[in-house]
């Protein structure tokens with residue numbers, strides 16, 4: 087019986103557990119990931135099952151965590167490290183950009199780094215300053231990294247399993263606000279791999295392109311639009327790098343209209359990249375310019391103001407309304 | 415019983431077994447290495463010096479883009495590798511070409527980076543030498559990771575991690591010492607204190623009594639040695655490697671040496687220091703003093719000296735010939751190595767460049 091009802095945090099935990107059972111070179115380390123089980127409990131019970139040598143707390147230093155993971159990956163291990171929160175991954179930025187991303191290239195393929203950097207990210211949880219950044223664009227902009235973001239419980243499990251098995255480094259963005267979302271999933275049936283987007287909902291009128299925390303919002307918007315007689319297709323990217331041009335462009339060509347929905351500030355972002363590349367490839371299929379619903383270009387707001395920053399169903403529906411419908 | 419201070423603080427003076435006149439001195443803690451080790455070390459110093467000077471000449475001839483020379487620091491370079499076994503790892507910086515070659519890596523492959531051919535030219539696994547690191551002190555953390563993984567695998571590996579005096583101010587230096595100490599990782603952190611970080615002298619880098627003193631804050635034993643005395647360096651580094659291998663955890667060693675040349679050929683040292691400051695260091699040259707000692711001890715004669723010089727000439731010749739050949743790196747390779755399987759986007763971009771090149775040729 088492989089059907090289980092899990093929250094996303096539990097699915098991630100199960101993925102780590104199964105990966106560590108399957109391969110004893112898989113290590114999990116970071117801040118408070120041992121006895122506490124991580125501040126989001128994603129590593130709950132791993133030290134108890136696998137011992138201190140396999141899942142352990144490190145000194146409090148993110149560059150140290152990522153830098154030592156590089157060395158371990160060079161020497162036969164498959165380290166999975168946790169950055170406690172998105173914005174606390176920045177001290178490790180030099181290691182990520184100058185070494186994690188470049189090691190394979192600079193050594194002409196001789197040194198691969200099979201490692202995963204897990205990053206609880208984005209907002210919607212009433213978090214105070216420095217706890218709600220959407221930092222995916224920094225990583226997606228860096229050649230050599232693979233960047234994924236699950237939006238469903240099943241993907242949390244399968245994308246993390248795939249990331250740990252992946253021969254190259256993966257930045258694994260975990261949407262914090264979905265940690266507690268539950269779903270019944272079948273662990274016996276694998277989801278598509280890294281690099282593949284999926285259509286979460288069919289619809290002929292317009293395409294919503296989302297990833298991570300905005301996928302459920304896009305689905306909700308599609309539900310609301312359907313009630314008003316407009317059928318919206320929803321594409322979940324899953325993998326930001328590599329980007330699945332094929333699935334995304336095919337979806338946009340089917341509808342001729344598209345809105346990109348992302349929580350991060352829009353300027354010079356993953357969302358702007360999506361608009362650019364889809365426009366370059368699908369211009370003649372488009373009936374209207376692609377619209378974006380993103381965060382404003384401001385630092386993530388304090389909890390009492392955060393609802394103004396987050397893409398909402400209403401904003402998505404307004405953007406869809408703006409797609410130059412002939413009948414309007 | 416020893417106090418924390420006795421265990422962790424460096425010797426009152428840098429350890430020196432052979433002075434600048436070539437006279438040997440007894441030391442309470444460290445012994446002169448065996449004669450054959452010193453004779454072998456002498457030949458390696460001569461070769462290292464020749465490599466440094468040949469590489470600098472090749473920059474002037476346009477065959478290398480840049481060369482940060484370790485001229486004057488060869489004793490550090492050679493000692494760092496002589497104390498290692500085959501199972502050990504070396505983590506070098508951009509200045510450590512001589513150490514890499516002493517470890518047995520091909521000199522042309524070593525200079526691939528500075529030749530502008532590719533970012534790193536040798537297979538790190540072949541001689542267990544990490545790619546040369548340019549972002550200062552970042553490599554120290556990789557060294558700790560390699561050492562920790564080796565321990566998890568039950569391997570008998572020690573990691574020699576090189577860093578400059580300037581690099582000790584970086585956050586990663588601190589993080590690496592701290593992680594290594596907490597994990598009890600078998601790493602020897604070896605600082606070549608050559609008094610300068612490009613133009614900035616040590617006094618502007620730290621207020622610590624010495625760089626080796628920094629160890630005590632992490633619980634890492636610190637020791638210091640005369641960086642131009644191969645014998646003292648071999649004794650101190652050899653003991654540190656032995657302790658790390660015996661499970662005593664990381665060690666911090668500082669070598670007092672001097673960058674007698676500019677930072678690189680692109681630098682103008684006259685803007686920040688006087689020649690008068692350099693002159694006494696030329697007298698403390700590592701080769702001169704070992705030559706004097708070995709000659710006095712009857713271990714080195716003209717024949718052996720000539721043999722060392724001729725072996726060094728061969729290395730220089732190998733470099734000259736090898737680097738005279740123009741390199742033609744394949745542009746297609748630009749896209750090949752980022753990922754085990756190139757992304758669709760990289761395949762598109764590779765095709766674009768291939769097409770552009772085909773049109774250029776047509």
Ligand SMILES: Cc1ncc(C[n+]2csc(CCOP(=O)(O)OP(=O)(O)O)c2C)c(N)n1
Pocket residue numbers: 509548549550577578579580581582608610611612673677
């Ligand atoms: C993180 C980082 N900052 C700045 C530089 C530029 N830089 C290259 S070498 C150097 C000086 C380093 O001095 P030191 O550590 O003493 O080594 P040395 O060059 O003397 O061997 C600087 C500032 C760099 N390579 N990396």
Ligand SMILES: [Mg+2]
Pocket residue numbers: 578579580606607608609610611612
């Ligand atoms: Mg220096």
